[in-house]
Amino acid sequence: METHYINWMVLREYCQKLLETQGMPEDEALITADSLVEADLCGVESHGVSRMTIYLKRLEEGVVNPVCEIKVEREYPGSALINACNSMGMVAGIRIMQKCIDKAKESGSCFIAVNHSNHFGMAFYYVKMATQQNMVGITMTNAPPNIAPWGSYRPYMGTNPVAIGVPTNEEPIILDMAPSVVAMGKVILAAKLGNSIPEGWALTADGRPTTDASEGMKGTVLPIGGPKGYGIALFVDILCGILSGAQFGPYLGNMWNDFTNPQNLGHVFCCIDISKFLPLEIFKEKVGQIKRDIKALPKNPGVDIIFMPGEIEWTRAMERREKGVPLSDTVYKELKQLGEKYRVGFTLCKEEK
């Protein structure tokens, strides 16, 4: 299938303009578009511009507020409870992460729980922002059910991601992980290609382990480390969905097929101000030492590079900033249709290779 290579800034501007047609202010549309394009740059296409159609539809249907409002419901020196007022998750997200950074600079650390939010894109994005301001950055979000508690095959918790990052003298080290062994998308793809899947990826719809992708696709993907991944998904939901006063588990609104009720997702943002513990330069130097040590370790057969968490995403983003963001023909055409529908001049024509 054809791949279209699009300059990332051109792509971002086009998405921004589309979002503006639905009443988003210029700067907020830019933030949202930037988060989506950043995901595509990093190779996390599931959280990239392929989501424009659903985001625009939700704005159009009025189930998401186009103008971001955030309401601080409770605040203490090291914590806050914030109502995202059903705003776009990305815009609320970066405003709240900035508040978290500012508060951590005063208090040493800050923990913020957020209710009444929407899908906030790639968790990586907020953590990167915190590391750029010399924080340990942490974020989590809940999501509609996709993972079953250990011992069941009925999804209850989402593939609730946890992301954490620290600055170094080079690019930050950032871990952004879902607590599932694999994304359901990979099982679906294997089924489409007629391939089998490895043991330990999925259960069938009646709870039996399977290597048959088409059976696994109708069932559920497994959590990492069995009960451990189940525990991680559960605790993210307790923090993001209960402590915050948002919804949780099966009670969360579905982004894809419910255009009446807000999702009421919850997030957590947390920052720790490194300089309140030790001089920043020493911290960065020691993290650099870990990186050098790890890079110099002996490698398993067939392994060329030992990567730091987030390194694959950074490297890919650098390449794609130069060479263009690869869009599948499907996504490319979707974006073109959105331009027609919302009367935005299509600017993705000039393909760069």
Next chain:
Amino acid sequence: METHYINWMVLREYCQKLLETQGMPEDEALITADSLVEADLCGVESHGVSRMTIYLKRLEEGVVNPVCEIKVEREYPGSALINACNSMGMVAGIRIMQKCIDKAKESGSCFIAVNHSNHFGMAFYYVKMATQQNMVGITMTNAPPNIAPWGSYRPYMGTNPVAIGVPTNEEPIILDMAPSVVAMGKVILAAKLGNSIPEGWALTADGRPTTDASEGMKGTVLPIGGPKGYGIALFVDILCGILSGAQFGPYLGNMWNDFTNPQNLGHVFCCIDISKFLPLEIFKEKVGQIKRDIKALPKNPGVDIIFMPGEIEWTRAMERREKGVPLSDTVYKELKQLGEKYRVGFTLCKEEK
């Protein structure tokens, strides 16, 4: 092999008296003994009274301070940096967790990093303490190398545990997990019994996947979720070992064979005051709802009960408080010998069944 069932309070008092012979004050010896016996009650024997021999030896050799001192090096409303002054990890641990709870009550949340500490036992113990004071409790510790970065077979990070817990109207929900698929102890046991091990547990000493337990035993256990578990182990080390100013990875002192240098382990304690976000009763009721929901889900073939994180440990501890703590003959005899060596009257004779 014979099993000896010992009343948990008798066992705790005996351990306490042994620790007092090495200069530990009565209350500090009690805390240490309580943590060890609690681990045995929960079925986490690796962190239980089987460690008395090494703890006593380290105290006797003077490589651990018998009298706990903690020095607050830096303090802000939502954070602190604390030097555990080479005290027993358990005693420093509960003092610091209490400080963390007290600070979170003021600030909403608190994050404390600790340097110059020693092995602090079962992470579960501190989290349970925080939940009893209506906190979300979190703790982490680093440990000497046992896990390899993903792509290598050379251990660099420890099986650094992360524990998190919340209160409910019944027992708390507590996740206490190492980022490895399995403890190396299980691989060693399989090798001893001549059994094979499942795929995905271990690598050989030259980095090849293996199902041969005796090969795996000479190699390394794998992290959960591959690069994800590697990332978790790495970030725990960055927080506990670098942010705190303690040691990290391969530079940590070894508890088992180095009696000259302090371990200089690092920990993190973190609390979030639930009542600063929503009324405690609502929080507990909603977590209770999650529990009821999960318990009522359909079960996989062969599964009788879907457990909440920590439930197996609580149930076991309740049983063992009644029936006695089962000690293997080896550990029983070790404890008896310690009584002779340190001149403490042996009180574990009366066996209860």
